[in-house]
Amino acid sequence: MRSDPQSPRTGFAAEWHEVTVQYPFTKWQAVGPVSLAVRPGERVLLLGPSGSGKSTLLLTLTGLVPNSIPATVSGDICLFGANVTTRQPWAWAAQVAQYFQDADQTLCGMRVEDEIAFALENRALPPMRIAECVTEAMRRVGVPESWRSRPTSTLSGGERQLVALAATLVQGAPLFVADEPTAHLAPKAAGRLHALLTECDPHRSILVVDHRLEGLIQHIDRVVVLGRDGTILAEGHPRDVFRTKRDLLASEGIWCPVASALDARLEEAGLAPPVTPLSVAEALAHIDPGTAPREHVEKALPAVEAFVAEYRVRSAKTAPGAPILARLVNADCAPFLGPTVLRTIDLAIHEGEVLGILGANGAGKSTLGLCLSGLLPLKAGSRTGAQGGYAFRRPENQFTAATVRDEILDALPKRIAVKAKAECVADTLAAWGLSGLESRHPFELSQGQKRRLALATLTSSDRWPLLVLDEPMAGLDAHGVAMLTNEILALHDSGRAVAVITHDMDLTLRLCPRSVIVGEGGILADGPTQELMKDMALLRRAGLAEPSCAEALQWLQRGTSC
Amino acid sequence: MAATGYLMLKALHPLSKLLVCAVGLAASVLVFDARFQIALIVLTGLSLVVLNRTSPLLLLALMVPFCLFGFGFLTTSLLFRQDSDFATRMAGEAFLSSPAFSAGLTLFLRAVACGIISVFFALTTDPGSLVRALMMHARLPPRIGYSLFAAMLLVPDLASEGQQMRIARAMKTGRRIRRVPGLGEVISLVIPLLAFAIRRAGRTAVALEARGLSPDTLRTVTNAPRFRRSDAFFIIAALGIIGLCVAAAVSDVALRQSPSLPQVRHAYYSASNPDPVFCSVQLSELLKVFAQGDRVTTGADCNPSALTVCLVCPASYACSDRGQCFPADLHDGGNGSLAL
Numbered sequence: 001m002r003s004d005p006q007s008p009r010t011g012f013a014a015e016w017h018e019v020t021v022q023y024p025f026t027k028w029q030a031v032g033p034v035s036l037a038v039r040p041g042e043r044v045l046l047l048g049p050s051g052s053g054k055s056t057l058l059l060t061l062t063g064l065v066p067n068s069i070p071a072t073v074s075g076d077i078c079l080f081g082a083n084v085t086t087r088q089p090w091a092w093a094a095q096v097a098q099y100f101q102d103a104d105q106t107l108c109g110m111r112v113e114d115e116i117a118f119a120l121e122n123r124a125l126p127p128m129r130i131a132e133c134v135t136e137a138m139r140r141v142g143v144p145e146s147w148r149s150r151p152t153s154t155l156s157g158g159e160r161q162l163v164a165l166a167a168t169l170v171q172g173a174p175l176f177v178a179d180e181p182t183a184h185l186a187p188k189a190a191g192r193l194h195a196l197l198t199e200c201d202p203h204r205s206i207l208v209v210d211h212r213l214e215g216l217i218q219h220i221d222r223v224v225v226l227g228r229d230g231t232i233l234a235e236g237h238p239r240d241v242f243r244t245k246r247d248l249l250a251s252e253g254i255w256c257p258v259a260s261a262l263d264a265r266l267e268e269a270g271l272a273p274p275v276t277p278l279s280v281a282e283a284l285a286h287i288d289p290g291t292a293p294r295e296h297v298e299k300a301l302p303a304v305e306a307f308v309a310e311y312r313v314r315s316a317k318t319a320p321g322a323p324i325l326a327r328l329v330n331a332d333c334a335p336f337l338g339p340t341v342l343r344t345i346d347l348a349i350h351e352g353e354v355l356g357i358l359g360a361n362g363a364g365k366s367t368l369g370l371c372l373s374g375l376l377p378l379k380a381g382s383r384t385g386a387q388g389g390y391a392f393r394r395p396e397n398q399f400t401a402a403t404v405r406d407e408i409l410d411a412l413p414k415r416i417a418v419k420a421k422a423e424c425v426a427d428t429l430a431a432w433g434l435s436g437l438e439s440r441h442p443f444e445l446s447q448g449q450k451r452r453l454a455l456a457t458l459t460s461s462d463r464w465p466l467l468v469l470d471e472p473m474a475g476l477d478a479h480g481v482a483m484l485t486n487e488i489l490a491l492h493d494s495g496r497a498v499a500v501i502t503h504d505m506d507l508t509l510r511l512c513p514r515s516v517i518v519g520e521g522g523i524l525a526d527g528p529t530q531e532l533m534k535d536m537a538l539l540r541r542a543g544l545a546e547p548s549c550a551e552a553l554q555w556l557q558r559g560t561s562c
Numbered sequence: 563m564a565a566t567g568y569l570m571l572k573a574l575h576p577l578s579k580l581l582v583c584a585v586g587l588a589a590s591v592l593v594f595d596a597r598f599q600i601a602l603i604v605l606t607g608l609s610l611v612v613l614n615r616t617s618p619l620l621l622l623a624l625m626v627p628f629c630l631f632g633f634g635f636l637t638t639s640l641l642f643r644q645d646s647d648f649a650t651r652m653a654g655e656a657f658l659s660s661p662a663f664s665a666g667l668t669l670f671l672r673a674v675a676c677g678i679i680s681v682f683f684a685l686t687t688d689p690g691s692l693v694r695a696l697m698m699h700a701r702l703p704p705r706i707g708y709s710l711f712a713a714m715l716l717v718p719d720l721a722s723e724g725q726q727m728r729i730a731r732a733m734k735t736g737r738r739i740r741r742v743p744g745l746g747e748v749i750s751l752v753i754p755l756l757a758f759a760i761r762r763a764g765r766t767a768v769a770l771e772a773r774g775l776s777p778d779t780l781r782t783v784t785n786a787p788r789f790r791r792s793d794a795f796f797i798i799a800a801l802g803i804i805g806l807c808v809a810a811a812v813s814d815v816a817l818r819q820s821p822s823l824p825q826v827r828h829a830y831y832s833a834s835n836p837d838p839v840f841c842s843v844q845l846s847e848l849l850k851v852f853a854q855g856d857r858v859t860t861g862a863d864c865n866p867s868a869l870t871v872c873l874v875c876p877a878s879y880a881c882s883d884r885g886q887c888f889p890a891d892l893h894d895g896g897n898g899s900l901a902l
Binding site for chain 1: 729
């Protein structure tokens with residue numbers, strides 16, 4: 001499938017023509033054949049399930065694949081009318097700014113202001129001009145002045161991502177390429193990033209891969225959807241694609257805007273919005289309780305209620321008298337080799353509870369999770385209760401064996417018989433959708449598979465009555481998130497306590513009856529998630545945002561009160 | 563005042579500090595004088611404590627590895643020198659003034675002096691500024707410079723990754739994580755950390771290239787430190803102090819070699835050559851110079867087979883008033899005097 005075949009090739013900012021990519025020692029093509037073009041000033045969103053080759057496709061754009069990352073690439077790739085092979089990858093930096101999935105792929109280990117200045121130094125711009133650009137980029141992205149002289153190694157993962165964004169934006173390149181820029185960002189920072197990406201600039205083209213579509217999709221000119229085989233499944237304006245291809249996207253496990261689900265329900269009710277909505281507000285605009293006919297509102301009520309019900313907490317609330325499984329009392333928490341970031345923490349988690357841990361980037365959520373699980377010693381205070389298991393944000397850190405099978409075997413109790421162990425391994429792999437991957441090295445798996453394997457090793461035995469999951473959904477496609485959500489609910493049903501550290505407000509609302517909001521060196525709030533989500537002042541203070549369904553809830557309140 | 567000094571040491575150009583430290587290290591290696599090494603240690607330590615607000619405890623802790631290193635020199639010198647048997651037989655003052663101890667002590671102090679100079683540089687210099695200064699003034703290729711930056715970022719990340727791996731392993735084994743990893747645990751982390759470092763290096767290389775770092779084109783270096791008057795003052799003052807210390811050490815040795823002092827010569831004898839033979843004192847071999855009436859230690863180059871200290875003259879030899887051995891048949895009546 002070819003994108004916009006009528007346009008002249010020289011008029012494109014970027015173009016792939018019948019491009020295929022195959023990595024060494026693999027039997028399948030990672031990408032393609034793909035033909036895709038991006039016009040000057042166009043904002044293109046690239047969607048696709050995990051492993052469909054989106055990141056690889058972006059890396060071919062300036063020749064990093066195959067020049068720096070070995071692979072076999074066929075077909076033609078052009079940038080601004082010139083074949084990409086005519087220059088070395090570094091020579092395209094003035095034309096193409098690349099923001100990678102992992103901030104560590106962008107940052108080089110300098111101080112914050114030096115990181116941001118790096119690309120401009122490479123272009124030999126005058127120092128005064130560089131200083132101005134750095135200050136402006138920091139202001140736009142929201143990097144505080146106090147970070148200017150800090151080494152990037154002292155920043156948290158989310159903070160590094162902000163600096164990486166500033167370091168990429170400062171290039172002022174006519175083509176900006178971003179690979180999952182919001183994967184680890186708190187809602188407020190993600191909103192700011194989307195605003196920066198999509199601010200009106202007729203001379204800048206944007207090509208972005210992102211799973212978090214709210215706040216972004218309204219500003220996208222064209223959506224291109226890659227299938228699991230690395231070819232283009234669908235493309236067009238978001239308003240066309242997300243209505244006409246809705247079922248196809250859902251079956252492929254590809255993220256759609258939240259409004260798509262509401263659009264589908266309203267369509268079933270015979271009240272489809274006149275144009276495909278890209279936000280909940282758009283979906284409900286034509287049935288506003290204040291202006292729309294009453295019968296329309298009443299007809300829409302069940303559809304909206306059903307939509308909101310999707311966001312209600314699915315796990316049952318913990319019984320009031322449930323015993324406490326683990327407790328932090330007056331605890332001071334600090335990361336490994338770092339200063340104390342949380343003070344006088346009092347937090348308890350009960351048996352069978354699913355607890356949400358929310359907060360801005362760098363608030364100390366991971367540190368709190370590690371302390372709660374008992375894996376990180378406290379600086380002060382005490383912890384009581386059972387030892388917990390921890391699923392790291394980077395699942396690779398959990399893998400110690402050479403094969404997927406051995407990872408599961410290592411996690412099983414030693415006393416089990418060999419035959420029973422083999423059966424247990426097979427059952428675990430099947431339960432987590434990892435069958436057929438037994439002999440693969442854990443590092444060879446896709447990101448979603450790695451996360452599932454990490455959780456499988458933690459849940460294959462009854463050793464951990466408490467599990468702390470650090471951003472378990474980051475970077476996963478819709479299928480992966482749905483599967484993981486069901487697994488977490490199954491863990492809850494089995495009586496285990498689960499603490500979920502996340503930036504995803506919708507997920508928290510669905511999974512966690514109770515949440516704590518971390519910020520300002522302590523716990524800002526602890527209570528029922530639904531109540532916390534209504535407190536806009538608190539959410540703003542903590543750098544969070546209300547969940548996607550908030551507008552639908554408000555509509556329901558107005559609709560039922562009329 | 564201290565605050566100004568604190569700012570001054572940190573604000574000094576890294577290359578001026580590098581120059582002074584290099585000269586200090588060279589002088590420490592070349593001048594074999596314990597008092598010179600002590601002067602270097604005291605002056606450098608004081609400047610860190612007073613001007614850089616370095617905690618004396620921190621300084622002492624940082625010097626522990628260098629002291630251990632230097633202690634190796636000291637023990638080696640005491641135990642494995644040719645005259646060690648004799649030296650270890652000596653006791654008290656005689657032991658402390660033995661050439662082996664004296665040489666070992668100087669080597670020990672040299673190791674400590676080199677260590678404290680290195681610590682001075684490390685504690686007062688921002689690594690990033692150093693790399694930038696080297697790229698700006700010493701033509702360090704940017705590829706190497708930014709590789710150094712990446713390596714600097716890697717060190718704390720390696721520690722963090724290693725800790726996460728330890729936590730993961732502790733989870734699997736069901737044991738509590740130890741505060742300090744055991745040797746076996748450290749060894750088992752080497753391969754995974756190496757794999758992490760290789761992956762990170764690959765990513766960093768891609769990042770550098772994607773942001774336009776080229777091997778040969780002209781580039782701007784911003785935030786590179788600039789030379790100021792304070793750097794000139796620091797270089798002149800520091801090199802002047804080092805020069806004065808060197809001069810004092812050298813002149814002191816020269817003073818001891820002066821002919822105006824009582825003649826100091828080594829007498830040595832052997833069974834095959836019973837006649838007293840005199841050789842000039844070699845500075846490099848003279849471990850301790852004695853005044854008239856003191857006991858003289860012969861140099862190894864004079865005659866190793868006859869190496870001795872006068873008070874323990876070989877059989878059939880006597881000791882002169884100057885502490886020199888001479889054949890007993892030259893003895894003038896047994897009162898131990900001999901005109902040499």
